[in-house]
Amino acid sequence: MRLATWNINSVRARLPIVDQLITTQAPDVLCLQETKVQDQLFPRDFFRERGYVHMAIRGQKGHHGVATLSRVPFEGSGHIDWCGKGDARHVSIRLSGGAAVHNFYVPAGGDEPDPAVNEKFAHKLSFLDEMIAWSKDLKDPSIMVGDLNVAPAPEDVWSHKQLLKVVSHTPVETDAMGRLQAAHGWVDAVRTHHPLPEKLYSWWSYRARDWSASDRGRRLDHVWISPALDGKTTGLTILRDARGWEKPSDHVPILVDLDM
DNA sequence: ATGGTAGCGAAGCTA
Numbered sequence: 001m002r003l004a005t006w007n008i009n010s011v012r013a014r015l016p017i018v019d020q021l022i023t024t025q026a027p028d029v030l031c032l033q034e035t036k037v038q039d040q041l042f043p044r045d046f047f048r049e050r051g052y053v054h055m056a057i058r059g060q061k062g063h064h065g066v067a068t069l070s071r072v073p074f075e076g077s078g079h080i081d082w083c084g085k086g087d088a089r090h091v092s093i094r095l096s097g098g099a100a101v102h103n104f105y106v107p108a109g110g111d112e113p114d115p116a117v118n119e120k121f122a123h124k125l126s127f128l129d130e131m132i133a134w135s136k137d138l139k140d141p142s143i144m145v146g147d148l149n150v151a152p153a154p155e156d157v158w159s160h161k162q163l164l165k166v167v168s169h170t171p172v173e174t175d176a177m178g179r180l181q182a183a184h185g186w187v188d189a190v191r192t193h194h195p196l197p198e199k200l201y202s203w204w205s206y207r208a209r210d211w212s213a214s215d216r217g218r219r220l221d222h223v224w225i226s227p228a229l230d231g232k233t234t235g236l237t238i239l240r241d242a243r244g245w246e247k248p249s250d251h252v253p254i255l256v257d258l259d260m
Numbered sequence: 261a262t263g264g265t266a267g268c269g270a271a272g273c274t275a
Contacts, residue, residue, distance in 0.1 A: 009275085010267055034275085036268065062268050063275090108275055120274090149275095206265040206275090250266080250275085 001072065001258045002026065003101070005145035005221060007033040007203075007251035011067065015046055017245045022050055025239070025255055028071045029095075033105040033147045033251075035065035042067065056103075060088040066146070068093050068103050080134070082127050089127075094140075097260060099229065104146035106131075109167045121167060124149070128176040135183035141228040143258075144186065147251065148222045152177040155197050156219035168218055186224040189256055193236040203251045204243055211243060223256050232259050 004027035008014040011032060021027070030052065035042070039059050047055065052069035056077035059065035065088045068077070074093040082089055089105045107127050110120030128150075150173045154160035163169040181188065194200055201217025208214050225233065235257040242252040 013267065034267095063273085110274085207263075209264080 001028045001260060002255060003029040003031065003143065003145070003223075003258060004253050004255050005031040005033075005103070005223060006253035007105070007147040007221060007249060009034050009036070009249045009251065011035040011065075012037055012041075012043060013247070014249060015043060017242065017248065018046075019050075020245060021239075021242065021253055025253070027255060029101065030069045031101065031103040031145050032067045032069070033065075033103070034063075035059050035067050036063060037065060056091045056093050058088045058091040060086075064088045064105055066091045066103050066105050068101060072096070074101075082130050083123060085123075095260075098141060099260065100140050100142040102142055102144045102146075104131075104144065104148060106147065106149045108149050109173075111167060113165060113167045113170045113172070124167075125172065125176065128173070128180060132176070132180050132183045135180060135186065138184050138226075141226045142184075143226075143229065144224040145222065145254070147220055148177070149220050150174065150177045151218040151220055153196060153219075155199050156201070158199075158201070158216040158218070163218070168220060181224070185227040187227060187230045189223040189225050189233045189236055190219070190238065190254065192230075192233060194238075200238060201240075202238055202254060206250050221251055221254055223254055229258075229260075233257065234259050 051071045054070040056068045077093045092102045107124040109124035112118040115122035151157045157163045202221040204211040204217045237255045239253045
């Protein structure tokens with residue numbers, strides 16, 4: 001089974017390159033973040049026509065939004081209302097066989113990395129704290145994917161030194177990511193297949209003159225699996241090329257092949 | 261130190 005995760009920064013604006021991903025990579029399960037559309041306006045027919053007839057969609061007007069589209073049936077879906085804000089930042093499905101797929105869009109956190117003056121950063125830290133508590137109690141074999149908006153290791157950013165005070169790579173965030181990983185024994189499947197110290201990015205700003213030449217990227221998108229599923233991933237690709245596609249997202253897809 | 265781009269939805273906010 002092949003699973004893809006992708007922050008597409010508007011599903012409606014990105015249909016041509018979603019089609020390109022489906023045609024060239026043929027994922028069975030597609031986890032999208034930042035769909036930026038209300039559920040009644042979600043392009044269901046587009047996915048249905050391409051065989052993704054099983055859909056778990058959770059959107060809201062204008063911002064955020066996640067969706068998991070699948071060619072293989074799933075047994076149920078759900079979501080958690082993180083921080084009690086009603087944001088569409090998480091949707092889960094249960095695959096036949098029992099494994100859950102949790103699709104996340106963690107808050108970006110604004111610009112100022114101080115929770116005392118920036119409520120968006122405080123929200124991000126609270127969200128991560130709730131994920132830690134949830135992970136401690138998590139029993140089911142699970143796959144957690146999505147835009148976690150944290151680049152944990154020095155090799156996950158273009159310049160560790162220059163990003164230490166930039167939201168996404170501050171010590172308080174990377175520490176939280178470490179505690180999140182430990183809380184369930186999450187295995188970072190990207191690093192299983194592309195170990196440190198290889199530099200890896202999944203996001204490049206729209207604001208660069210030449211994203212590829214400057215290559216100032218960050219690894220914000222993740223595929224984590226339960227210890228019980230360790231060894232079930234047979235391959236994993238960060239599709240850097242997609243950043244150069246026509247009218248791209250600022251994030252690229254991650255593809256993981258699972259023996260299950 | 262600053263500003264650069266993109267999407268939503270129709271001005272400014274978020275990223």
